[in-house]
Amino acid sequence: MVGNRCVLRRLPIDAADVVKPDQILMGTAIAIMCATVGISRRWFLENTRKGQWLVDRLGPAKASRVLGVLSLAGVVFGILLAMSIVNPVRWS
Secondary structure, three states, X not given: OEOOEOOOOOOOOOHHHOOOHHHHHHHHXXXXXXXXXXXXXXXXXXXXXXXXXXXXXXXXXXXXXXHHHHHHHHHHHHHHHHOOOOOOOOOO
């Protein structure tokens, strides 16, 4: 603040610091899909082949717990991707 005016300084912005819209979309979509699976764990375990395989291998209680942890990890990863803390692989 200078007197009654607010002075903004221009800081150099690196190209890597700019969050890309497609990265925000990907991260948001991943977080929403993983949250949906986490919320509907029981349906997923009962009605999908992968869920039934997981129940057969681990039992219903442990399969639900594993799916919940994986869903939570996916939500966290999606949020970090959307915030540009984690960056996707870019092939040149």
